[in-house]
Amino acid sequence: MASLDDLKKRIASVKSTQKITKAMKMVAAAKLRKAQESAEKGRPYSEKMNNIILNLSSGVSDKENAPKLLSGTGNDKVHLCVVMTSDRGLCGGFNSNIIKKAKSYFSKILSEGKELKIITVGSKGNDQLKRMYGDKIIENISFKESKNANYFDADKVGKIVIDKFESSEFDICTIFYNQFKNVITQIPQAQQIVPLNSEDSEDNTSEESYEFEPDEDEILSNLLPKNISTQIFKAMLENSASEQGSRMSAMDNATRNAGEMVDKLTIQYNRSRQAAITKELIEIISGAESL
Amino acid sequence: MSEEFKIEIVNPEKSFLVKDDVSEVVVPAYEGEMGILKDHISIISFLKPGIIKILSKSGDESYYVEDGIVEFKNNTLSILTSSILNIADIDKSKQQDLLKLAEEESNKDKKSDQSNYLINQKIEVLKTLN
Numbered sequence: 230m231a232s233l234d235d236l237k238k239r240i241a242s243v244k245s246t247q248k249i250t251k252a253m254k255m256v257a258a259a260k261l262r263k264a265q266e267s268a269e270k271g272r273p274y275s276e277k278m279n280n281i282i283l284n285l286s287s288g289v290s291d292k293e294n295a296p297k298l299l300s301g302t303g304n305d306k307v308h309l310c311v312v313m314t315s316d317r318g319l320c321g322g323f324n325s326n327i328i329k330k331a332k333s334y335f336s337k338i339l340s341e342g343k344e345l346k347i348i349t350v351g352s353k354g355n356d357q358l359k360r361m362y363g364d365k366i367i368e369n370i371s372f373k374e375s376k377n378a379n380y381f382d383a384d385k386v387g388k389i390v391i392d393k394f395e396s397s398e399f400d401i402c403t404i405f406y407n408q409f410k411n412v413i414t415q416i417p418q419a420q421q422i423v424p425l426n427s428e429d430s431e432d433n434t435s436e437e438s439y440e441f442e443p444d445e446d447e448i449l450s451n452l453l454p455k456n457i458s459t460q461i462f463k464a465m466l467e468n469s470a471s472e473q474g475s476r477m478s479a480m481d482n483a484t485r486n487a488g489e490m491v492d493k494l495t496i497q498y499n500r501s502r503q504a505a506i507t508k509e510l511i512e513i514i515s516g517a518e519s520l
Numbered sequence: 521m522s523e524e525f526k527i528e529i530v531n532p533e534k535s536f537l538v539k540d541d542v543s544e545v546v547v548p549a550y551e552g553e554m555g556i557l558k559d560h561i562s563i564i565s566f567l568k569p570g571i572i573k574i575l576s577k578s579g580d581e582s583y584y585v586e587d588g589i590v591e592f593k594n595n596t597l598s599i600l601t602s603s604i605l606n607i608a609d610i611d612k613s614k615q616q617d618l619l620k621l622a623e624e625e626s627n628k629d630k631k632s633d634q635s636n637y638l639i640n641q642k643i644e645v646l647k648t649l650n
Contacts, residue, residue: 278589380532439593442554
């Protein structure tokens with residue numbers, strides 16, 4: 230049985246932990262609002278980009294000569310996976326959800342006898358993956374210095390992917406990230422970006438014909454690399470909103486749990502205090518009786 | 521009959537500019553400057569470094585861009601670009617910075633003709649900004 234002093238100390242320490250988690254929740258909530266805002270602001274760009282590419286690719290007449298980024302290399306032997314996670318912990322299941330999704334995809338690919346290459350974005354993903362798939366990780370990128378997700382960083386990742394594609398180091402590229410639904414729910418996503426998978430995007434191509442300057446092929450081959458960076462940027466924005474949301478709800482839970490713990494400990498403390506008083510009283514009374 | 525159409529400039533971070541009283545826009549398209557008026561045919565093109573001029577009722581504006589895509593459809597001009605600056609915001613030092621960056625890039629070797637051309641274009645445009 231813990232002594233009164235021990236209990237007092239524990240209550241104090243749980244209370245201070247509660248203060249920290251509460252503060253972290255507040256910070257996450259403030260950051261979440263910002264991240265959500267920039268995710269919303271970034272949406273028109275990627276939507277417009279998608280529309281233009283859809284319009285263009287539906288107009289490409291001969292699939293044979295279409296740019297490789299659109300039609301693929303014709304193989305599916307080497308898979309490149311870009312796993313995007315956060316650089317900081319204490320955000321609930323955020324990172325492990327992505328990792329779980331990615332791992333199940335990895336084992337599927339490996340069991341099919343295909344080659345796997347991994348690029349990790351964010352240090353947490355690298356930490357969790359290097360034990361099992363250390364030899365498969367070819368690059369680890371982390372943007373600890375940049376405060377917010379910005380296009381410049383996304384472009385860097387995009388350029389790496391394109392470079393690797395041009396030196397034909399992979400056939401299919403998939404990015405893993407968390408899609409932000411709301412504060413409680415984030416859905417881990419696997420999105421194929423090379424070759425472009427136009428099936429899962431809704432068909433809103435117009436029949437209208439465009440004039441192209443220069444020709445379609447040249448525009449497409451210019452646009453597709455940009456689209457990769459844009460998709461990665463979109464994933465980064467979704468990810469940062471998800472991270473803050475996830476952290477907020479995790480810290481909210483932690484604060485509540487700490488409150489419950491304080492209540493429980495306080496009851497225990499009061500009980501043992503009362504027990505000590507009662508014991509003392511009994512001793513005094515029985516002492517007086519014996520006189 | 522109004523002779524006005526809508527323009528939207530978006531960059532990856534936000535919607536940069538939306539205006540719906542534009543009478544004419546001149547964009548530095550890949551194959552030369554292109555003036556766009558109302559009821560232009562639907563067109564997709566991309567941009568080389570240059571200056572976008574927007575003429576509208578509420579005042580004329582100019583922007584410096586390095587790259588991007590233009591789409592004109594149903595009297596809406598959409599410009600997607602990752603680098604756009606209002607000419608009014610570019611002062612002497614900013615211009616010098618950009619020029620220096622561009623010159624550094626042009627001094628790197630191992631480049632395709634196309635990127636060479638774009639860099640030179642960029643330097644040219646930057647020099648005219650004063």
